[in-house]
Amino acid sequence: MMTRFNQLPTLRIDPTKKVIFNYKGKSCAGSEGDTVATALYANGVRVFARSLKYHRPRGLYSLDGECSNTCMEVDGIPNVRTENTLAKQGMEVKEQNVKGSAENDMMAFIDKLDWMMPAGFYYRTMHKPASMWPVAMKQIRKAAGLGVMSPDHVTPGKFDEIFPRTDVVVIGGGPAGMQAALAAADKGVRVIIMESRPWLGGFFDYRAAEYSKGKPLYSRARELAEKVEAHPGIRVLKHTSMVGAYSNNLVTGFQIGGEGDSFTERYVEIRANAVVVAVGCIERPLIFDNNERPGVMQVACAHRLARTYGILAGEKALFSVGHDLGLEAAIDLYDLGMKIACVADIREDGQNPELLLELAKRNIPVLKGWVVTKAHGSKQVKKATIATIDGTITRDFNCNVIVASAGFTPITGPLTLAGAKLRYDSHTNFFIPETLPEKTHIAGRMTGLEDSMAIEASGTLAGIKAAMDSLACTCCGSESASEGDSEGDSKEKSSSSSCCEACDDAALKAAEEALKALPGPSRGTKLVTAPVKGRKSFICFDEDTTIKNIKQAIEMGFDVPELIKRFTSAGTGPGQGGIPGHNLPLFVAKYEALSGVPAPVRPTTVRPPLVPTLIATYAGTNHIMMKRTPMDEMQRSDGGIFRKIGVWERARYFSDDFECKAEIENVRNNVGMLDGSTLGKFRIHGPDALKALQRVYTSDMSKIKPGRVKYSAMCNDDGCVIDDGVVIKIAENDYYFTTSTGRAGQTVEWVRYHTRYDGWDFNMVNLTDSMGVINLSGPNARKVLQKITDEDVSNEAFPFSAYKEFMVKDTIPVKAMRLGFVGELSYEFHVPSSYMVSLWNMLKEAGKEFGIKNFGVEAQNVLRMEKCHIILGQESEQRTNLLDLGLGFLWDRKKTDAKTVGAVALAQAEKDQTRFRLVGFKMENNGRAPKDGSLIVDDKVRGYICTARDSFSLNEAVGMALVESHMAKIGTRLEIFEDECGDQRIYGKVVPMPFYDPDGSRMKS
Amino acid sequence: MALTITCPVCGKRNGYEFRYGGEDKGPRPDEAGLTPQSWCDYVHMNNCVAGVQKEWWFHKDGCGSWFTIHRNTTTNLQVATPEADR
Structure with a gap:
């Protein structure tokens, strides 16, 4: 080591x-x-x-x-x-x-x-004969490609997402970005600054060159970083790469969590009023033979390796560069102990004389107009050949590092994504924006500036512009804030100045003057390749694309860089065009000019994400958040087996018997209790409440009698049923109604949508979560209820379809309904959620002597199916209208003034013979029930099974199906096709509905 | 969704909070005399303007109100309400 x-x-x-x-x-x-x-x-x-x-x-x-x-x-x-x-x-x-x-x-x-x-x-190649391709593909895939992912890989870590809103977002935490953030924040606006490295400082951070008398650049970087981090108006997102920019100044990125952060990576989506892009430059790779051999590296790589990480890249280096930063790095690395074989500079002249002097002082040979042409060494650089630009004279040097760079290239991806049009600028050899999107500004090195002071000044200017973009004028009413922006972002401005910050352009003018006084963009080198043939000269490392490949593509007729990129795949790898992004269009233009067809230098397209991002980061946190009813805990301790149903977790079974025989029989013969709290529950009140109900419900809601429950349905504008439930008139202009579980979330939106033009005066309250529901069903239900209330609940005082409000134990206010969804004597109690457990316990205690038991959603499903009570989404789908379900009696065709949603479509569908009908059926020869969703066929598909079960109550298999209307006649034989049944069919027969207790005496007694 | 919408009640908010409610087609027509064609046109047919259109939005994760905005469909930016509509 x-x-x-x-x-x-x-x-x-x-x-x-x-x-x-x-x-x-x-x-x-x-x-x-x-x-x-x-x-x-x-x-x-x-x-x-x-x-x-x-x-x-x-x-x-x-x-x-x-x-x-x-x-x-x-x-x-x-x-x-x-x-x-x-x-x-x-x-x-x-x-x-x-x-x-x-x-x-x-x-x-x-x-x-x-x-x-x-x-x-x-x-x-490899596509003739066609049978060859699969074989070839297999081999190529084995040999090529980058990493391999295990199919059952689960990305470890915690992933999060944030959606901050700000006035100004600054992309890039270098000197220009930091100055922009400070200038904007000093104007009183909120700023977010994103920096992809774990620290602020950009290309000042690692440089020991002088910023001002006695102050090195790195000190300046730290000084600015401290200011930025201490500024209360600036939020600093370090280690955050920008990956996308969209209209409306939406900027996305991802942040890598450090120690103490609660996330491994997080997605960041910033909505800003104005954007400053100050992402700087990367180096434009120099292309020569074996230009990607280990040991060849870019200037900043060798320099940062030493300055930031304390590693000398090798003992002896050869520099082949095209800019002053290369000379600076050679001097600095020499001072740190690296031997420099020679500095070959692409430029014949134009070098900073002070740097040349420093190089001379150190006896480092500088060859102007020379460039490296070949790296030698099979696995690492051992030797380098350099040549004059025209390739006429060559020299060899022993070295184990080649520091090579042709010049700079601005990171234009963020600009392109934001919608800027780029043009080639011949002076800087950069792609620079021709037009910038609204409220987007650029600053720093990417504009071609090289002078430290000028870079900072351009940042200040961009920061001021961005701040002014996002400030609303408070004095003269000039509209500088975004259109439609009614939000007053700007704080009270001091009244001492004649004008507000938004209109104060003194600072802007000063910043413009300051920038003008400093050196402008410097000239960029244009050389792309050393004088080589290009067989082993790589323009794109990720995809192994050589200069020779590009020439081949051009000779085959591909003339536009974008097409050449597709054909040779240069720039389509994980580096996202970082290596060939600039060289490819330059080379193509140059090569085409040779053949006498001068072509403009056109950049290739970039798309988000600009840097590779984990899919886990985009996915963010795990959003599975299920609602639980007030009875959740108790139902679990009672052995409930839970399933996700819509946004809820509900107890579907109470034993391992998923046919629920015991639960069903207990309801049919005794008494059971179901937690129905997921039901949508609403109050609608106000002078126009009835009008709103008339609009959305198909029945005539003016006929609701006090103390009675009205069952009705809602349709959409196509007449298709979207919801059913009961409505109760609590008082004048005050109604309580229920919706199906799945519709609870959309009901307020639905009612308001269909009344949006009317300006009616009504209010809606969603009580779904604040009220719970207990369904008490079975022949013994009344006996249980009588034990806990003094209210007269006899069949005469509280008959089927009646509604009653009473207190239990003088404490619990209960809205009670006599319903019969499961086909037995049945009560539904709506109580505040907080009383649910108490009431449940009372009923359980009272029902003990009868053997009261829980029943779950599946038992309810079978019970109601036997009674042919529909569940929307099971006995209906998107195209099923009210008439198809045989619920035409719910449609009042006289209330045309109400403009009832769905009424027009129902009238038009009424005589349509091509529609499906809901029918009941039972299986032939005591056969088993088909699976839900099985098809009804003859030579064609004629319908499908909605719900079918082997009924314990009836001792046969029954179900409901949607079939073509001509098959709806009682006695029609149904041929049923189950998944994977092969040639086997099972048969059923259309029978009258309902199957159980056809005259309803059980639920009405 | 890059869209940012200014809700008349809650102000400028993230577009994710809203649900689109379609083009503004005016109040429901009277039922008398409606043909299947004219009804279908009202319910299902859209102008699909390439430019500024008036449209409905619902602030589902906010105040729960339906309101109209004007949006340029080519830039996906909300634009100021034209004078005539104010």
């Missing part, structure tokens, strides 16, 4: 704290703050992975996750970008896409077979 610097002021690791993790079964030590990749590098690992297609050795190249070179399997998760992932105690790290090891990969011979695999070979 090499020695590491542990005293540098720029370090982001804590050398005193060790992190031990496993790499290929051996334990490996890093320091706290190390990424997995830097810790491995410190442990001497140079070959991190093998490439997708050719199995070439790959090493540390950029430190910012722009390529898949350092993708590894970490804790079972493949394709983890180890250079962006902090090393943690006990991590399991493995290489991927290797047979053997990354160091000695048995598939490495493929690199020699590249002639067999020209651009797009898999599109053009």
Whole structure:
């Protein structure tokens, strides 16, 4: 293991704290703050992975996750970008896409077979004959690809999501971003700043060069970071990568949790009034032979490796660069102890003379107009060949690191996603925005600025602009806030100034002047490739695309970078175009110009997510949250077996017998109790309450008698039944009604939607959760009830279909209804949720002598089916209308003034013979009941089984089915097709409904 | 959903809180004289404007009110209510 610097002021690791993790079964030590990749590098690992297609050795190249070179399997998760992932105690790290090891990969011979695999070979070969493709595909998939995912892998960790709202969001926590955040926050608006690294500081953070007299850049970065973090108006999201931008200034990203955070990763979705994009630049890779051999790395990678992580990339380096930061890095690394073989600078002139002087002082040879053309060494760099730009003179240097970079490229992804149109700027050699979306501003290095002061000044300016965008004027009424924004974000402004912050453009003008006085964008180098043929010169590392492949694609007629990207797959890997994103269009334009067809430099398209994100992060927290009734605990201790039903968990069975024989027989012969609290319960009151009911219910609701229960249904505008329930008139203009369990959530919305034009005066209260329901059913139900109340509940005083309010034990107010859903003497008690357990216990106690028992949802389902009482969604589906169900009597066709929802469609469907009808049937020859959902067939599908059960009460199998209307006649034979029944059919016969107690004497007595 | 909606009761809120209620087609027509065609047009047919349209939204995770906004369907941004509609 090499020695590491542990005293540098720029370090982001804590050398005193060790992190031990496993790499290929051996334990490996890093320091706290190390990424997995830097810790491995410190442990001497140079070959991190093998490439997708050719199995070439790959090493540390950029430190910012722009390529898949350092993708590894970490804790079972493949394709983890180890250079962006902090090393943690006990991590399991493995290489991927290797047979053997990354160091000695048995598939490495493929690199020699590249002639067999020209651009797009898999599109053009192996498809004739067609039978060849599946065989070939299998082999290719085995050999190629990045990580492997176990099919039963479960991503460990806690995932969360936040949806903050802010005035200004700043993307990028470098000097420009920090200045923008400070300038905006000083204007009094709320700011969120996102930074993908775990600290603020950007490219100032690791540089020892002078910012101002006696102050190095890294000190300046820390000074700004402290200010930003201390500012009460700024929320700092570090370790947060931006992944998407959408209209309305919606910015998304994900944050990686650190120690003490309650999440492993969390999705962040920010709604802002204004956006500042200050994401800076990445380096534009220099393309030469073997330009991705381990040992070749970018300038910032070598520089940060030393300054941030305390690791010298190697003993001796050769620099081949195209910008002053490269010269600066060479000087700094020399001072830290690295031998520099030579600095080849692409530029013939234009270097910063001070840097040249410093290089000369150190006797570092600088060759202007030279570039590296080849890296030698089979698994690591041993030697480099450099040449003049025209390739005429060459020289070799021994070295084990090649620091190479052609120039800079702005990270334009965020801009493109936000909707900016980019154009190529010849001076900077950058893609810069031609137009920016509304309220979006850019700042910093991505505008081409290089001067530290200018970068900061551009940040300040963008911050002021963004703040003004999001402030509403409080003095002159000028509309600077977003349209339709009625929310007064701006606080009381001091009245001393003649104008408010939103209109105060003095600061804006000052910032503009300040920026103008500083150096503008600098000239960018344009060289893409060294003078090489390009067979082993890689434009895209992730997809193993060479310069030769690009040439092949162009020669095959692909002329637009976007198409070439598709055909050669350059830029479609995990690095999301970080490596070829800029070089590809530059190279294509250059190559096409050679053939006499000058083409504009056009960028390829980027799409979210800009950086690879775990699906688990997008999924966020586990949102399964079920509602529980007031009886939940007691039903569980009574042995209830629970099932998820809609938004509820309900007791479906009370024994292992899922046919519920005991429960059913107890209700039929004795008395049972069901927790019906999930029923939707509503109060509607106000002068126009009746009008609203007339609108949504099909029956004439003006005929509801006090003390009576009215059963009715709601339809949609197609006449299809969406809900049924009972309505009770509590008082004048005051009604209580129930809906089915599944409709409770939408009922208020539904009623208000269908009355939205009328301006009626009524109020609705959703009582679903505040009221519970107990259903007491069975021949002994009255005897049980009589024991707990003095109220006269005889059949005369409280007959079927009646409604009564009374007190139990002078304490519990009960709304009681005589209903008969299960077909027996039956009471439904609606009581406040808090009294549910007490009332339940009273009934249980009172029913003890009769052997009262729980019954669950399945028993109820069978009981009501025997009685042919429908459950919507079981005996109906989306297309089933009121008439199909035989519920036409619920439709009052005289109340046309009410404009009842569904009435028009019902009138139109009335004579339609092509519709389904609900019928009852029983199985022939004492056969068993078919499965729910089985089909009714002859030579065609004629309908389906809704619910069918072997009935204990009737001693035969019965059910209900929806069939074509011509088959609805009593006695029709039904041929039933069950899933996977083969040629076997079972048969039933249409019979009159209901099956049980046809005259209703049991439920009415 | 990138849409942000200004509810007349609750103010500017996240679009996830709302449910779309369709284009504004005016009050329910009188039942007398409705043909299947005209009824179907009212219930199911939409203008699908590429531009600014008046439409209904329900603040389901908020105040529970139905209200109209004007939205540019090409940018998916809420726009100010035109003078004529105020």
